[in-house]
Amino acid sequence: MAPDSKPPSVHTIDPYRLFDSRPVFSHVATSTGPTRIVATAGQVGAxxxxxxxxxxDEQIALAMRNLGRCLEAAGATPTDVFKLVYYIVDYDPNNRRHTKHVKAFLNGHRPATTLVPVPALAVPEYKFEIEAYAAVRQEPLRSVEVVVVGAGLSGLKTAYDLQQAGVSCVVVEARDRVGGKTWSVDPTGQGKFVDVGAAWINDTNQSKICDLAKFLNLELVVQKTEGNMVQEDLGGGIDVxxxxxxxxxxxxxxxxxxxVFIRELFEKLCQELDIQDPVGTGGQFDKMTLEEWCKKETKSETAFATVTLWTRAMLGLExxxxxxxxxxxxCKSGGGLLQMRSDFKHGGQHLRFIRGTQSMSIELAKLLTPGTVVLNSPVRRISQSPEGIYVSAGRGDFxxxxxxxxxxxPLYKEITFEPPxxxxxxxxxxxNVLGYTLKVLVMYSEPWWRKAGLVGAVMSFVGPITTCRDTSNDEKGEYSLTCFTNGDFGRKMSLLPQKERYNAILEHIKRMFGKYVAVQDPIAITEHExxxxxxxxxxPCPASPPGIMTKYDRELRTAHGKVHFVGxxxxxxxxxxxxxxxxSGERGAKEVIAALGKAKL
Known part of the structure; x- marks a missing residue:
């Protein structure tokens, strides 16, 4: 049930005999139907x-982005705004610099607005401030057996299995789309999808995702592994x-x-763990960071750079x-470091989706009962009581x-749980900490790297690119390099404007590949931070610092009263x-079905 399928929550009016205020604002705006009012503090360009x-101009653009984040956090969109007030220092009516930014933000919507010229704002550097008032349409209270919070793969699989067992449920999602961290975009508008989130599976030991892909009739393409890869060593030396x-x-x-020493030692220790009882079989390793472990085993800079590349590439962390x-x-959860890092058969990066990984979530959502998925509706409160559980979300309660x-x-903090x-x-x-992983997808008219017998893969100890892969789909005529900048490399890059980030990535591609082949200019670049x-x-996935697994690993999957946790x-x-x-979605559904007494005989 997407909010766009309902009447708008705000109606704008241009009264008779008032001047024409188009295209930026209306003289009157009113809410329609049952709504929840959202008010933001004044947002500035910081x-x-x-x-x-x-x-x-950069200040104003940043202030508008900050305002958008405030609205999103409450489950509101710009079309829900009924009133804007902006305060401008040194306002010049002959140079209305804010107008283009406000128009772009509203995208045709025309709320009531007030412009207030002021001599100064709270901080001398601030020159623009904007506040918004929004009315978010509220759906009537819905009663179902189960509410699933989040429409990523785990949430959607939970919902599908529940409905197959005859359990009524809704999936409440904060974003305006399904898929979570599977998100496929089409930068050229030609049906050539690239994944800004998760991208790879295999068809052997990843049996659950493979079975789902087959069930949904989704086409796959094998990751290219023929040729040489480029290595950038400590000090910047390049070889293949x-x-x-x-x-x-x-x-x-x-x-x-x-x-080789650190790789083989890590693999040996990894294989000795029991994934059902990691603390019982390797608790001594929870007393130290991975860096401390590595430096205890060897003083080699190359060994530590190798371990750092693993954690950056796999978790976006140091x-x-x-x-x-x-x-x-x-690593043991994926069969070991070597298997998890591999692009060959049985490896973690063996197959990709022709239509992108988000196609799984899109197709799975289509199999749910109509009206199951509620978008643009972040859940902010879950209250358990003897009468039942009340879930308060951006666009209605359940x-x-x-x-x-x-x-x-780490996002549990975004929800108020009662009891706590x-x-x-x-x-x-x-x-638990989430890493910084930035995928910059660079699209080309042809796979020029293959002319030199290169596979399109890169590993760099220097950065800003950590690793890179050929993510082309030859049958579709889509040729691309997916460049990862992760951990400290990525955090440093995130401080740059997007254009400078792109330039840094393109310069690194030229540095890495230019020794062997003429590097072509891209036809499109896209990213998601x-x-x-x-x-x-x-x-991609939260990681635990020392001590957390020892204390709490067994509680990671436990229920809180009648609230279950997957992911x-x-x-x-x-x-x-x-x-x-x-x-995890299958596990969650089984837990709930058993708790409701609806297990199939």
Whole structure:
């Protein structure tokens, strides 16, 4: 049930004998039907660190983005706004610099507005401030057996399995789309999809996601692995080696040997863990960070750079930010480090989707009872009482018997639970960290790297690109390199304007590939910064620092009264991957079906 299918929540009026106020505002705006009022504080052109651009246009653009985030957090959109008030320092009626930004933000919507010229704002650097009042349409209270919070793969799989068992449910989603961190976009508008989120599966040990793809009749393409990959060593030296192999020579004395040593040692320790009881079989590794473990085993800079590349590429984090046990267990959940990192058969990155991974969520949502999915409706309160559970969301409230929460643990703080979550859940959510993973997808008219026998893959100890893969779909005539900039590399890049980020990525591509082949100019570039996404706050999967697994790992999957918790991080197998998301969704549905006494005989 998308909100766009309902009448608008705001009606604008241009009264007779008043001047024409088009295209920016209306003289009168009124709410229609039952609505919830949202008011924002004045938003200024300052980023999350309080930094204020010197350029006035940049300030205004940033203020509008901040206003959009405020509305999104409440489940509102610009079309729900009925009143805008903006305050401008040094206002010049002959140079209305704010107008283009406001028009772009409203995209044709015309709320009532008031412009107030002022001598100064709260901080001398602030030159523009804007506040909004919105009316968000509210649907009547709905009663169902189960409310699922989140329309990613785990939430949708939970809902599908519940409905197949005859359980009534709704899926309440904060975003304006289904899919969570599976999001496929078409930058050229030609049906050539690329994934700004999760992208790969395999068809052997990732049985759950593979079965789902087959069930939904989705086409897959094999990841290219033929050719040489490019390695950028410490100090910036560039060389190639056969994809799937080991670098031939590195700058550090015995660098290759040290790389192999740390890789084989980690794989050995990883395989000794029991994924059902990681603390019982490897608890000593939860007393140290992964960085501390690595530096205890070897002083090699190459070995540490290798471990750092693993954690950046796989979790968007630095080795200092996670428990050694967490990373060992994470890798073991996918069969081991080598299998999880592999693009070959049985590896974590073997197959991709022709229509992108979001096609799974889109098709799965179509199989649900019409009206099941409610978009643009963030859940902010879950209240358990003897009379039932009340779920308060952006576009209406629900009464139910069970709730399944399918959001990352660090986002538990976005929901008020009554009664409050137990200490274990609170501490998991408070301490688990989400990484910085930025995928920059660069599209070309042809796969020029293949002319030199290159597979399109890169691994760099220098950055800003950490790793890169050929994510082309030859049958569709779509040729692209997916470039990952992660961890500290990515955080540094995030401070740059988008154009400068793109330029840095393109320069790195030229540096890496230019030694072997003429690098062509791209036809399109796209990205998504998951750490700035209101409903992701990082990507791909939360990681635990030392001590958290020892104290709370067994509580990760436990219910809180009649509220259950799913999500890829709660999976035992393929944690952090789409297969893990589907597995957790199946687990959540089974728990609820059993609790409701509706298990099939």
């Amino acid at each position: 980023d999350e660190h309080g930094k204020v651009p010197a350029d006035i 080696f056969e994809y799937g192999g080991t670098p031939k020579g590195l700058a550090e004395k015995d660098g290759v040997e040290n790389l 080795p200092r930010e996670m428990s050694a046990l967490y990373f060992l267990n994470y 009464k139910c018997q069970r709730v399944v929460v399918s959001v990352p643990t 979550l137990p200490e274990a859940k609170v501490e998991i959510g408070k301490n 998951w750490s700035k996404d209101q409903w992701a706050q990082g990507c 890829t991080e709660t999976a035992y197998e393929w944690k952090g991957y789409m297969d893990g998301a589907v597995r």
